[in-house]
Amino acid sequence: MNCIIIDDEKMARVILKTLCNEVKSLNVIEEFSSAIQAMKFLNETKVDLIFLDIHMPDFNGLDFIRSLKSPPKIILTTSDPKFAIEAFEYDFIVDYLLKPIESGRFQKAIQKAEKFTITAEEAKPIEQSLKKEIDNDFYVNIDRRLIKIDLPSIYLVEAKGDYIKIKTEEKEYTVHSTLKKIEDKLPDSLFLKIHRSYIINIKKIIDIEDNSVLIKRDVIPVSRSKRPELMKRLDLL
């Protein structure tokens, strides 16, 4: 299996290369200290397996997974298993290895990778599989009526005490619910919580200033801690 290693820490890359060299079926063709470098490489080169560190600055392992057009098998490496949980929703994740990686555990992960097959459906770009979610709509209970709301039409959700205000292209709805509940229903690919009281549809942003976004006619504050994630999600020229 041709594989690559992605980890911002050199020590981790050297350890993984050492472990890979013990396995005849593995051929490390490249190593990267950043996921962005690896993305460029993967556009031109087919690989069978990626060893991917989840916790990296700027563009982390999960961002990388979401950006893959045709995902190969991936073994996650992490110091903290809770970072691996989110990634396991993707079918091409073979296993995760806790750092410092033990040789015996590494061998087991490779055996799993060798038996692991990715179906054509699973190998579809992440964007496509997310599209299914985006096509969904959901129902809200307002005055004993269930009203259907088309998810992509929502541009803003605002917390208002025990209620949330959902603003769509056509209408506004006030629903007895919490921001957390609706956040769980909204696809990550479209929506982002940019402040403790606001979730926005990132495709509807008109402009961004230092600490606010203009979305339709609403100027919404952006928390300092949320700004890097927002910037990461935008298609910058």
Add this chain to the structure above:
Amino acid sequence: MEKPNLEYVNQLARGDESIKNELIHVIKTEFPEEKKDYYDSLKQNGFKKIEENVHRIKHKISILGLEKSYKIANEFEHNLREHSFERQKDFEKILTAITNYIETI
């Protein structure tokens, strides 16, 4: 305080001196850089950056067999996420211990 050791490095190298030397070389070059990044990030006062640097150093702590210290680093990393500096002094004692140790290997 527990002492750093090369047990993991030796296990990985399986008696191959060149692998062992390479691993030690990386520890000796990368750890001081990570330590510097950590102290630089403290001056800038950004919790996220400090947390990232602590996270990177955690791996070296575990490689050097410092199990209790690893737990302390974990707690400090978690506290930083909550915007607290609790455990900072304990964490920095670990950095000093590693700095002293890598001068001997």
